Amino acid sequence: MALPYELLIGLRYTRTKRRNHFISFISLISMLGIALGVAALIVVLSVMNGFQTELRGRILAVVSHIQISGANGEMAGWERVAEQAARHPQVIATAPFVQAQGMLSFGQSVRGALVRGILPDQEDKVADFRPHMKSGSLDALTPDSFNIVLGSELARALGVFVGDKVTLIAPQGVVTPAGVVPRLKTFTVAGLFEVGMFEYDNGLALIRMEDAQRLYRMDDRVSGVRLKLDDLFKAPRVSRELAGRIDVEAFISDWTRSHANFFRAVQIEKNMMFIILSLSVAVAAFNIVSTLVMAVTDKQADIAILRTLGASPGSIMAIFMVQGALIGFIGLGLGIVGGVTLALNIDVVVPFIERLLGTQFMAKEVYYISNLPSELQWRDVTTITGVSFVLALLATIYPSWRASRVNPAEALRYE
Secondary structure, eight states, X not given: OOOOHHHHHHHHHHHSOOSOHHHHHHHHHHHHHHHHHHHHHHHHHHHHHHHHHHHHHHHHTTSOSEEEEETTSOBSOHHHHHHHHHTSTTEEEEEEEEEEEEEEEETTEEEEEEEEEEOXXXXXXXXXXXXXXXXXXXXXXXXXXXXXXXXXHHHHHHTOOTXXXXXXXXXXXXXXXXXEEEEEEEEEEEEEEOOSOHHHHTTEEEEEHHHHHHHTTOTTOBSEEEXXXXXXXXXXXXXXXXXXXXXXXXXXXXXXXXXXXXXXXXXXXXXXXXXXXHHXXXXXXXXXXXXXXXHHHHTHHHHHHHHHTTOOHHXXXXXXXXXXXXXXXXXXXXXXXXXXXXXXXXXXXHHHHHHHHTOOSSOTTTOSOOSOOOOOOHHHHHHHXXXXXXXXXXXXXXXXXXXXXXXXXXXXXXX
C-alpha cells in the first residue's frame, strides 16, 4: 500500500542534507536535549523509587503491617484476638507484644527507650530483626533470662557492648514507707541491631515478653498483636475489615498511618521532581520550534511548488509535523534506551564514577544508605514517554501552521 506523500516528503526533509547546515545542527541539539531530559527523568524517578522501597523495607523491619493495640494499652486474651485476625485471608502471621516506656542506665549514662517485649519465634514472622543483627542473637531472649537486645545507636550512647549489664527502670513505682520507688531490673545485653533508621536504632530495646509482663506487672496481658499481610499495600483496607471481626475494644493501625507524613513527603518530592525534569524536556522539545521555523523559511520555494501542484494547506502542515515528530521520536528513543540502561546498571556506574573521581557521593559515616538504590518501574517509563512525545508533537504545531500559510506567489517572486 502506498504511503501518503506528506509522510514521504516529511521523511525526506528530515534525512536529506540541507543547504543550511545550521538547521541540521539545531535538529541534532533538539534530539540530544530530549534524549538527555528523558534519560534524566527515568534515572531520577528510578532512584527515588529505590530509596522509597529501601526505606520502607527498613521501617517494616521494625513496624508490622498492622498493629492491634488494647484500648487502654493492655489486652487480655490475645490468643483469641490473634485467631480472629488470622481468619482474614490476607493475614499470614501474628505475634503478641508488650510495649512500654523505660529508662536504661549504665554507669553514668542514662537514656530513655521504648521497651518491647517479644516472643522471638513469633516476632520473626512479622518483623525482620534477624538480618539486621550486628552482634548477638534474638534467640538469647529466653524466659526468665532477663536478656536485652539494643539498637546500635542506643548502645553507643550508653557505651555498652554484648555481655554488659544495664539497669532498666520502669515508670511504674513501688510504694514503700520511704515513698514511691521506681521498679529496677538488671538486664544483660545479648545483642545489638541496626535497621538503618535512627528513630529505632536510638530508641528501641527488645526483651522477652514474659520478662516485660513481670517487670510492668501485666500478668498474662499484652499490649497488643502485630500482623503481617500477604500484600502490604492492602494494609489500609484490611485494617478496616478487621475492625468488624475483632470482638474486643482495640485500636487498629497500619504502617501507612503510623508513618503517613514520611511517605507523603516522599511521594510529593517524587511528583515535584517529575514536574521539574519535565520542564527540561519541554525546553528541549520546543527547540523543535526553532528548527522547523528555519526549515520552513529554507523550504518556501518547495512549499510554493507543492501548493501550485495542488497540495492543500493541511498537507503542507502534515509534512512539517512529520519532520518535527520524527526529531522528537528519535530523541525520545535514545533517551529511553539510555535512561533504562543507566537505571538498571546504576549500582555499577556510580561506584565507577566514585573511583574515577576519588570521592564518595554518600559517605557511610553520614548516611545510612551509602549506595544509590534503583528500582525501574515501567509505569513511570510509559508516563515519561507519553508526556515527552506529546510535548514534542505540540512543538510542531505553530511552525507547521506557518508553513501552511505560505503564499505561493510571494514565495516564488524572487526565485
